[in-house]
Amino acid sequence: MPFTYTIHIANTGQVTFTTLALTDTLPPDFHYIANSGSPTDPNSITGNASTGLQLAWQNLGSLVPGVGIDVSFAVTATPGITGTYINVATATGTTPTSVLTDTDDAPVVLTDPAVIVDKQMSAIDPDLVVAPNYITFTIAITNVGPSVIDQLPLLDYYDPTTLAFVWADPMPDEPANDGNLSWYDLTGPAPTGFNRNLAPGEGFHITTVFTIVRDITVTFNTAAVGDGIDVYSNPTNRPTDTVPIYNTPTAVELLYFCVDGVNGKQVRLTWATAAEIDNFGFNLYRAPVDDLTSAKLIHFEPAAMRGPRPGATYLYVDTVPSEGAWWYWLADVDTRGNETRSAQATASVGVNLALPYKVYLSVLMKGP
Numbered sequence: 001m002p003f004t005y006t007i008h009i010a011n012t013g014q015v016t017f018t019t020l021a022l023t024d025t026l027p028p029d030f031h032y033i034a035n036s037g038s039p040t041d042p043n044s045i046t047g048n049a050s051t052g053l054q055l056a057w058q059n060l061g062s063l064v065p066g067v068g069i070d071v072s073f074a075v076t077a078t079p080g081i082t083g084t085y086i087n088v089a090t091a092t093g094t095t096p097t098s099v100l101t102d103t104d105d106a107p108v109v110l111t112d113p114a115v116i117v118d119k120q121m122s123a124i125d126p127d128l129v130v131a132p133n134y135i136t137f138t139i140a141i142t143n144v145g146p147s148v149i150d151q152l153p154l155l156d157y158y159d160p161t162t163l164a165f166v167w168a169d170p171m172p173d174e175p176a177n178d179g180n181l182s183w184y185d186l187t188g189p190a191p192t193g194f195n196r197n198l199a200p201g202e203g204f205h206i207t208t209v210f211t212i213v214r215d216i217t218v219t220f221n222t223a224a225v226g227d228g229i230d231v232y233s234n235p236t237n238r239p240t241d242t243v244p245i246y247n248t249p250t251a252v253e254l255l256y257f258c259v260d261g262v263n264g265k266q267v268r269l270t271w272a273t274a275a276e277i278d279n280f281g282f283n284l285y286r287a288p289v290d291d292l293t294s295a296k297l298i299h300f301e302p303a304a305m306r307g308p309r310p311g312a313t314y315l316y317v318d319t320v321p322s323e324g325a326w327w328y329w330l331a332d333v334d335t336r337g338n339e340t341r342s343a344q345a346t347a348s349v350g351v352n353l354a355l356p357y358k359v360y361l362s363v364l365m366k367g368p
Contacts, residue, residue, distance in 0.1 A: 001147050001232045002033060002074045005106065009060075009091045010068035013100075017063040017093035022071055024055040027085035029078035036074035049078070063093065077110055079234060084109050112237065113230040114145035115152070115198075119223040119241040122207075124248065133212040135163065137243065139223045141186070142203040149187065149198040149236065153226030156181035156208060159219045162245075163210040164338060170194065170206065181208065197231065213340040216248040255311070257330045257343035267318045267347045271330055273311040279303045283339060284316060285329040292329055292341070300333075323350030 007024065011017055024042075026032065031049055035041060042055040060069060077085070088105045123136040139156070143149050156172070158165075160179040168175070173192045174182035186204050189195050194204055206223075221243045228236035257271040269284065281302040285295035304312035320326050325348050331341045 001230070001234075002036075002076050003108070004036075004072055004074045005087060005089075006070055006072040007089045007091070007104075008068055008070050009063070009093075011063045011065050011093065014065050015095045015097075016065065017095060017100075019094040020060040020063050020069070021092040021094075022057040022060060022089065023092075024073075024087065024089045026053045026055065026075060026087060028052050029081050030075050030085065030087075031077070033074040033076060036072075038070075038072045041073070082110050082112060111146055113143075113147050113149060113228070113234050114237050115141055115143055115149065115225055115228065115239060117141050117223050117225055117239045117241045119221070119243050121221075121243050121245065133248075134166070135210045135212060135245065135248070137208045137210075137221060137223075139206040139208070139241075140203055141198075141206075141225065143198045143200050145230070145236065146200060147230040147232060147234065148200070149228055150231045152186045152198060152204070152228045152236075154183040154186055154206065155224045155226055157220075157222040157224070158210065161341070162212065162214045162216045162219050163221070164213045166209045166211055168206065168208045211338075212248055213338065214342070216245050218247075219245050221245065254330075254332075254342045257345055259328075259345050259347040260315075265320050265323065265349055267320060267326065267328075267349065269316050269318060269328060269330075269345065270314065271343070272313040276303060276311060276332075280333045280335045280337075282314065282342075283331045283333060284318070285331065286318065286320070287327050287329075288324065290327050290346075295327070295329055320347075320349050324348070 007022065009020065009022065028051055029049060030053065032045060032053060032055060040057070043058045044056045045053055047053045055073070057071065060071065063069060084107050086105050086107050088103065090101060090103045093100045118140045120138050121135060122138045123134070125134045139154070141152065141154070158179055160177060165175060165177050165181060168181065170183070170193060171191050172181040173184045174180065183192055186193050187197050198204060222240055224240040225236065225238050227238070230236065255272040255274050260268040260270040281300055283297055284299040284301065285292065286298045287295035298318060299316055301314055301316055325346065328345045328347065329341055330343045331339050333339050
């Protein structure tokens with residue numbers, strides 16, 4: 001990012017300077033921008049950028065008493081350097097009888113582009129009487145660096161087993177309900193960006209809305225700035241902010257889900273709810289291993305009745321393909337078609353798995 005030095009030289013005495021000269025020593029890793037000098041470029045530039053360049057104006061003309069002159073020029077710094085750097089300038093005024101000099105310096109602090117992110121839970125609706133239940137978050141991103149941000153990605157992480165994405169302003173480029181929301185560039189055009197760069201001191205405000213799909217004991221929602229860059233292609237920092245969510249219920253309260261009995265190859269499954277709101281029914285899944293990805297949908301059980309109610313009891317008898325251990329999963333389906341896994345149960349079918357040992361009894365037949 002180019003910046004400009006201005007050196008003001010004033011004749012505060014009673015005698016005219018017949019010749020006015022100026023030298024300026026740049027710090028290491030500073031580079032002079034050609035044709036940026038005013039009223040003129042230096043007459044000579046010596047040294048090198050690794051140890052520091054020396055700029056020399058050999059004769060800026062005469063300077064009468066009470067008059068001043070401004071000399072300015074622009075520089076850039078080697079990308080990646082940070083810290084405080086000091087530029088030293090020396091002016092030399094020549095009169096018919098003497099030579100006068102004065103020196104001054106100017107420190108400059110170089111910092112990388114930087115943003116801060118602040119995420120807060122702005123609203124929550126845990127009411128079990130009215131569904132669905134919403135949680136709203138606000139994300140504030142502020143440019144606290146020295147340059148304009150040209151590209152600003154944002155990521156939002158949440159637990160998809162407890163929250164389901166509903167809406168955001170602006171909408172993410174990747175809104176899939178998989179636990180990750182992604183905005184490629186918040187400075188880009190709508191509907192996924194604000195259609196402007198982010199100047200120093202300015203901020204973007206993003207709103208995200210989720211529904212609660214499962215009882216929450218504790219979960220976390222995190223906003224993270226990705227690989228942002230400023231208008232000079234310098235990378236920004238990558239700050240994050242996390243909001244915890246505690247003890248938040250869903251609109252379906254499950255009391256239990258268990259194997260109630262086994263008879264031959266039949267498995268008796270029972271479950272009960274304490275409350276159901278906008279519940280359409282339940283899906284039952286079964287697998288021969290403890291892996292939900294291997295499970296098959298074996299039954300849909302409609303909700304006992306529509307609308308809010310205190311709860312209900314359910315029963316389903318399943319016939320398994322073979323003896324052995326079987327795993328079952330229960331998932332509730334709301335009236336909007338959203339499915340939420342609620343519980344898991346295991347059944348062992350057959351004497352070999354139900355009991356660890358076999359016992360054989362001899363039968364003695366006695367004749368008449």
